[in-house]
Amino acid sequence: MKKWAFVSDFDGTISKQDFYWMVIEKYFPEGRTLYDEWKSEKVKDIDFLSRVFKSINQEEEQIIQDIYDMAIDPHVPDFIRKVQENGGDFFILSAGTDFYIKHTLEKYGITNVPVFSNEGFYKEQNVHMNVQESNWHYHERYGIDKSKVIKKLKEEYETVDFIGDSEPDSHPAVYADTTYAIGVLQEILKERNVPFIPVSSFKEVEAHLIDSKVVTGEG
Numbered sequence: 001m002k003k004w005a006f007v008s009d010f011d012g013t014i015s016k017q018d019f020y021w022m023v024i025e026k027y028f029p030e031g032r033t034l035y036d037e038w039k040s041e042k043v044k045d046i047d048f049l050s051r052v053f054k055s056i057n058q059e060e061e062q063i064i065q066d067i068y069d070m071a072i073d074p075h076v077p078d079f080i081r082k083v084q085e086n087g088g089d090f091f092i093l094s095a096g097t098d099f100y101i102k103h104t105l106e107k108y109g110i111t112n113v114p115v116f117s118n119e120g121f122y123k124e125q126n127v128h129m130n131v132q133e134s135n136w137h138y139h140e141r142y143g144i145d146k147s148k149v150i151k152k153l154k155e156e157y158e159t160v161d162f163i164g165d166s167e168p169d170s171h172p173a174v175y176a177d178t179t180y181a182i183g184v185l186q187e188i189l190k191e192r193n194v195p196f197i198p199v200s201s202f203k204e205v206e207a208h209l210i211d212s213k214v215v216t217g218e219g
Contacts, residue, residue, distance in 0.1 A: 001118070001156065001158055002153045002157045003158055003159065004083075004086075004088040004158065004159045004160075004161070005088065005091060005153050005156075005159070005161070006091070006161045006162075007090075007091045007092075007093050007149075007150065007161065007162045007163070007176070008091070008164075009092075009094060009118075009163060009164035009166075009168075010092050010093075010094040010117070011094060011096050012052060012165040012182070013073075013163055013169075014073060014076050015070055015071070015104070018096075019067070019096055019100050020053070020096070022066060023053065023055065023056055026066065026187055027055060028052060028056070031051075031052050031055065033106075034048060034052070035048070043142070045093075045143070046109070046118070046131060046139050046140075046141065046142060049095075049118075049143075050129050052175070053097065054127070055126070056126050057125045058125055059125060060133060063122065064103055067100045067104060067107075068104045068107050069151045070100075072104065072108070073175060074168050075201060075203045075206070076202050077110055079202040079205065079206055080110055080113060082215055083215070084112065085215075088215075090113050091115070091116060092113060092115045092116065092117070093116045093149055093162075094115070094116070094117040094118075094144075095118065095142040095143060097117055097118045097120030097129050098115045098117040098119060099120030099127050100120070101117055104116065107211060115208070116137065116144060116146075116149045117144060118130070118131050118143040118144055119132075130136060131143045137149050145171075146168060146169065146172040150162060150175045150176055154177075159177045159178075160175075160176055160181075161176060161180070162176035162178070162179050163179070163180040163181075163182075163199070164181065164182070165181070165184070165185050166184055169185050170185060170189060173189055174194055178197065179195070179196040179197070180196065180198075180199045180205050180208075181198055181199070182200060
């Protein structure tokens with residue numbers, strides 16, 4: 001059995017802004033109404049995202065540039081290296097799509113980071129999602145069942161830590177050995193009596209790992 005896995009959500013956790021909000025603000029203002037319907041649970045997460053991502057109507061080069069322009073937590077690249085240097089494996093777990101995640105990793109030269117997410121691809125000026133019900137981690141609402149991924153990793157690793165920021169992250173948080181919560185996830189986990197460590201950045205997570213002697217403070 002392997003020693004340690006650190007699993008991170010992407011949108012709003014690694015990235016400062018959800019990719020769908022960037023699309024809505026830049027290309028799809030009508031998406032605000034759709035957002036309200038989604039938040040009132042009239043529309044499933046996967047249907048909301050699919051509709052937004054298919055409303056960009058730009059060439060692939062422009063979409064990739066938009067992805068590159070999205071801000072991330074500046075400490076993430078160093079944090080990933082710190083995890084890897086201390087015998088851990090870093091994973092990204094997202095209910096968005098791997099299309100923009102993989103471009104972000106490429107931009108920052110981040111390697112050896114497996115991505116669990118909904119498959120995404122460029123076609124006809126938009127980003128399309130390929131969600132297969134036959135996938136072992138399929139979920140009807142989110143496209144990907146984050147809890148299943150965490151539980152599967154726990155079969156392979158002695159310790160699985162997780163960080164997230166929103167409602168979909170409340171489900172895998174139940175199964176992680178340690179959950180770091182950003183933003184609204186803190187209140188959700190409080191209400192559900194799920195233990196967590198409140199943080200606002202990966203710098204704070206690293207400080208906790210150093211204090212816990214999971215990683216060294218060197219380097």
